Amino acid sequence: xxxxxxxxxxxxxxxxxxxxxxxxxxxxxxxxxxxxxxxxxxxxxxxxxxxxxxxxxxxxxxxxxxxxxxxxxxxxxxxxxxxxxxxxxxxxxxxxxxxxxxxxxxxxxxxxxxxxxxxxxxxxxxxxxxxxxxxxxxxxxxxxxxxxxxxxxxxxxxxxxxxxxxxxxxxxxxxxxxxxxxxxxxxxxxxxxxxxxxxxxxxxxxxxxxxxxxxxxxxxxxxxxxxxxxxxxxxxxxxxxxxxxxxxxxxxxxxxxxxxxxxxxxxxxxxxxxxxxxxxxxxxxxxxxxxxxxxxxxxxxxxxxxxxxxxxxxxxxxxxxxxxxxxxxxxxxxxxxxxxxxxxxxxxxxxxxxxxxxxxxxxxxxxxxxxxxxxxxxxxxxxxxxxxxxxxxxxxxxxxxxxxxxxxxxxxxxxxxxxxxxxxxxxxxxxxxxxxxxxxxxxxxxxxxxxxxxxxxxxxxxxxxxxxxxxxxxxxxxxxxxxxxxxxxxxxxxxxxxxxxxxxxxxxxxxxxxxxxxxxxxxxxxxxxxxxxxxxxxxxxxxxxxxxxxxxxxxx
Numbered sequence: 001x002x003x004x005x006x007x008x009x010x011x012x013x014x015x016x017x018x019x020x021x022x023x024x025x026x027x028x029x030x031x032x033x034x035x036x037x038x039x040x041x042x043x044x045x046x047x048x049x050x051x052x053x054x055x056x057x058x059x060x061x062x063x064x065x066x067x068x069x070x071x072x073x074x075x076x077x078x079x080x081x082x083x084x085x086x087x088x089x090x091x092x093x094x095x096x097x098x099x100x101x102x103x104x105x106x107x108x109x110x111x112x113x114x115x116x117x118x119x120x121x122x123x124x125x126x127x128x129x130x131x132x133x134x135x136x137x138x139x140x141x142x143x144x145x146x147x148x149x150x151x152x153x154x155x156x157x158x159x160x161x162x163x164x165x166x167x168x169x170x171x172x173x174x175x176x177x178x179x180x181x182x183x184x185x186x187x188x189x190x191x192x193x194x195x196x197x198x199x200x201x202x203x204x205x206x207x208x209x210x211x212x213x214x215x216x217x218x219x220x221x222x223x224x225x226x227x228x229x230x231x232x233x234x235x236x237x238x239x240x241x242x243x244x245x246x247x248x249x250x251x252x253x254x255x256x257x258x259x260x261x262x263x264x265x266x267x268x269x270x271x272x273x274x275x276x277x278x279x280x281x282x283x284x285x286x287x288x289x290x291x292x293x294x295x296x297x298x299x300x301x302x303x304x305x306x307x308x309x310x311x312x313x314x315x316x317x318x319x320x321x322x323x324x325x326x327x328x329x330x331x332x333x334x335x336x337x338x339x340x341x342x343x344x345x346x347x348x349x350x351x352x353x354x355x356x357x358x359x360x361x362x363x364x365x366x367x368x369x370x371x372x373x374x375x376x377x378x379x380x381x382x383x384x385x386x387x388x389x390x391x392x393x394x395x396x397x398x399x400x401x402x403x404x405x406x407x408x409x410x411x412x413x414x415x416x417x418x419x420x421x422x423x424x425x426x427x428x429x430x431x432x433x434x435x436x437x438x439x440x441x442x443x444x445x446x447x448x449x450x451x452x453x454x455x456x457x458x459x460x461x462x463x464x465x466x467x468x469x470x471x472x473x474x475x476x477x478x479x480x481x482x483x484x485x486x487x488x489x490x491x492x493x494x495x496x497x498x499x500x501x502x503x504x505x506x507x508x509x510x511x512x513x514x515x516x517x518x519x520x521x522x523x524x525x526x527x528x529x530x531x532x533x534x535x536x537x538x539x540x541x542x543x544x545x546x547x548x549x550x551x552x553x554x555x556x
Contacts, residue, residue, distance in 0.1 A: 168402020
């Protein structure tokens, strides 16, 4: 685009050189008549006007071209800065690029990195750190801390988590099960989420640790609005909330539960986050005074011996796909048991591929629940009257270089122990003892490496004991039924239909929102799971969810 002004400028120089030569060749000698002098003057005047006109034309052309280039760059920069959340155009132009159809992508696809959570606020907070130069670990940690504020019934500093991190350069996957090895109380569990997040950052983070806590601390101080999900959880646990210290956060001046849209501030938690930013032992020191005197010393001893460590994942090959999951006490073994049955199924096991795959999955799920995985205790899906299934908050982050982070956190049940530590503002979980294999079925992050395609996919799910089943279905759709990444989530899901004697008789169509563990293991129906998916594919990052309305993706 800059060649044209240079060409016109060269032409202008030639014109000036030609005129200058002509002037030097003209000699005004004495003796010419008046008419000859007038001719010479007239010729000189015409040539001067021509030179001035040419210069003005060339200047106008140069200014027009410069303005055109400046406008194009400004438009591209603004498009880049307006890049997207859920429902917006994912891939944006680099500053200075001229917009073209080649840079336009479907929603959820981005040039550099993508993050998805159940909260728009938390997804944007994570994206801001990605744009600021942070990596997937930095963004995931900030988003996890944010989710503890926006959805305090599902997770937070008082809970636990399971995380799966895939390194695109080395191809290595590591696991961190931030789950305590021992308990200290009969009423509530150890708060290991924050030490676990700090461990992840120490090994793999890029930005400074205090930088990751700035946004969540400010959000806690400023307050968050009660969303639809938190409002529903408050209604379901209304009695327990009103009868506990939780009412100081979630009740209004009249002692009634705050409704959707009401503001909830966490000044004590904001102060704790700022203290934690400057030292590792801030959390135990802040929390210990909130506990009964008899439990303070056991608590401090247990916090000093958490035994958190990075582990190798479970690995399983499914055709050309490698699956990596989180080992016990997370539910990777349960998912592997389901898929092992599917892989081992013989063509004669069922009359069609749908029934064959899902029958095998049902056997694998039942086998995993009764303790075949690692010799653990028997476990059945919850039945009516036995309390709600575990809940959690989930996030997934990916960049275009093949780096992925999946993180599933929980208080183990809605609002955990219902104990709000007065001085620190932490809600403690009710996971009071070490978890046995398969018990934490909500913790089931998965990474799939698709071999020759060079694509890496991360999957996570909500839904209590139905979470591994939802992930198994998504993997079956993709690996065995040949569906694309998006189709594996968005197409109707296949479900078993039982006969009068309970034996599977055929397959039906369903959706991710009505899949329940009852159809797999005979338990009570549960709320349908959500499935989050991120992928690094073709030098792009993408984020999807099923159902799409459950979650919010951000990226750049």
